[in-house]
Amino acid sequence: MNHQKVRELMSDAVVRVQRGTPFKEIAHLLQEYDITAVPVVDADDRPVGVVSEADLLQKILGGAPGDAADPVRAKASATDAAGLMTSPAVCAREDWSVVDAARVMARHGIKRLLVTDEADRLIGVVSRSDLLRVFLRKDREIRTEIIEEILVRALGLAPSTVQVDVAHGHVVLSGRLPGRVSVSALEDMCRHVDGVVAVEFRPIGEGGGETGRDGGAAAGG
Template identity: 35%
Template sequence: MTMTVASVMTITVASVTRDVPFHVVAEKLIATGVGALPVLDPGGVVVGMISEADLLRKEDFKERYYGEYYYPPLRTRLRRRSGARRETSAEGVTAGELMSSPAIVVAADSPVVLAARLMERHGIKRLPVVDDLGRLAGIVTRRDLLKVFLRPDADIAGDAGRHADILQVDALKITVADGVLTLSGSVERRSQADAAARAADRLDGVVAVHSQITWTQDDTAPVTVRTPA
């Protein structure tokens, strides 16, 4: 069974609308203890995310550009395009003007691994979870994703047993201890053993796979073709 985002996400989510002023966003971030808030339109659709970094950018802009002795560092002068984005958002006074948009979101029925990949790809720690219309349905964090690895060993073993066809070999013995799944038994070809180990590693909650499978024929070895002399 593939665990979905809906099974690990938090349903109660603090959020703001576009017109919420700077100081209210700051107060809400502090009060909730989170690092970022979804920004919603009047219909509840996620249009952006506003984070501590977005708010600090405003103060940083004031200090850098209006300080008495400030001189832009070389990297700022060379990256004018990026600097222009920072300057524009730093002048904003509402969530809609300060937010990062568009927001990176994930659907509630997406597999947990997709959420993990999105976070890794974009360097973020949380994702708004949306329904089919893009409306906010929840939030999923890196900590939530760790719940996958807290599945009981019996549940993991049960999944492996119910999906023996996925492992491609029915005669294997499957044991699980502390999330480590061990496969043992004998098969005809080495490729079967390798395929079973790869399939087991994809089961939700599996921390590692130990393969003790033996085989009689190594069909993965390269074949040497001899040409006549």
């Protein structure tokens, strides 16, 4: 499936700081722009880390400065972005799909990804809420993609083979599939279409009755 790309969902207006940016300036930026974290970049605008509200709060929670080898104590005594940041920064490429980005966020347990170009320069940021925008996709767009990309192009079926109805992201397929196409494969392909919430197949036999999931007629009572 042609999933939406990170470049289509990311924000390219990114507030950033450098290693030497002071603690209080970072705190002001987070408040002024109503953000929860800010990337730290080097002189070439390449991300080297991220400073979040949680990092700043170590100043309160970390207690008295102590051994620099203790991350909590080190951040408690830090006065600039270099000492406060979590490093390395987890980044995405602008041509990643929403699926790629979501997997990396889940793997690292983070809420946002910095987006970099081919030279590793910062060009944007994409958040969980940005990725969720795929579910705001219009039902008619979902229906068109299923018919054109899955039924016709991928499976080589006539558009009239399967009736496709979409309401609030819920896809209902009804029809009679040829033996070479399994219901489970069709459903799986539809689930991977951006914006799809659920998929249901309702097979119809030649005589108008329901069929089993393998395409055969359901046994009567």
